Amino acid sequence: MSKILCVYYSRTGKTETLMQDIAKELGCEAVKLEDGINRSGLAGWLYSGMQAMSRKVSPVNKPETALPLSEYDLVILGTPVWAGRCSAPMRSFLLQFGEELKRVAYVITRASENRYEQVFDQMDLYVPKPRERAVSIQCGTVGSSFWRDEFLAGLRDDREDT
Numbered sequence: 001m002s003k004i005l006c007v008y009y010s011r012t013g014k015t016e017t018l019m020q021d022i023a024k025e026l027g028c029e030a031v032k033l034e035d036g037i038n039r040s041g042l043a044g045w046l047y048s049g050m051q052a053m054s055r056k057v058s059p060v061n062k063p064e065t066a067l068p069l070s071e072y073d074l075v076i077l078g079t080p081v082w083a084g085r086c087s088a089p090m091r092s093f094l095l096q097f098g099e100e101l102k103r104v105a106y107v108i109t110r111a112s113e114n115r116y117e118q119v120f121d122q123m124d125l126y127v128p129k130p131r132e133r134a135v136s137i138q139c140g141t142v143g144s145s146f147w148r149d150e151f152l153a154g155l156r157d158d159r160e161d162t
């Protein structure tokens with residue numbers, strides 16, 4: 001049985017709902033990143049956008065997980081797209097702990113039609129091996145559950161092959 005962990009950041013709950021669904025389907029742990037910064041309201045939105053654009057990060061707390069990060073067979077990272085990049089808390093997590101992740105898959109959520117697949121390549125810069133799977137989801141659209149289910153089916157196929 002594969003040891004899978006979901007790690008996500010979510011400012012307004014969309015990525016959280018999606019990642020909790022994915023974790024439930026896979027029967028695995030899910031942990032949310034926290035960096036102690038108040039990102040609510042317009043001021044929080046502006047600050048978050050500026051942080052994403054400048055690539056500046058604030059440290060995130062190491063999430064509490066049942067096993068050390070290096071012992072998971074797969075870590076699924078979920079983040080909203082901010083200014084065409086991954087969110088600052090996810091970038092911070094990757095900077096601090098990315099080297100510990102054996103295998104990764106990505107889930108990004110976005111508001112617009114643009115799929116922002118370049119974000120996957122940006123995230124790959126922080127981990128030892130490129131992503132195994134990735135999906136970009138425009139939450140609340142008709143296609144979103146289709147893309148989530150396709151991602152899950154791909155992960156299950158990968159697990160059967162290993």
Ligand SMILES: Cc1cc2nc3c(=O)[nH]c(=O)nc-3n(C[C@H](O)[C@H](O)[C@H](O)COP(=O)(O)O)c2cc1C
Binds near residue numbers: 011083139
């Ligand atoms: C600071 C900031 C920048 C954003 N930039 C983008 C963007 O460049 N493109 C996009 O499609 N959505 C953008 N969004 C929208 C979020 O990616 C989208 O609503 C996401 O699903 C929210 O996830 P959450 O509810 O988990 O925080 C941005 C949101 C914030 C707060």
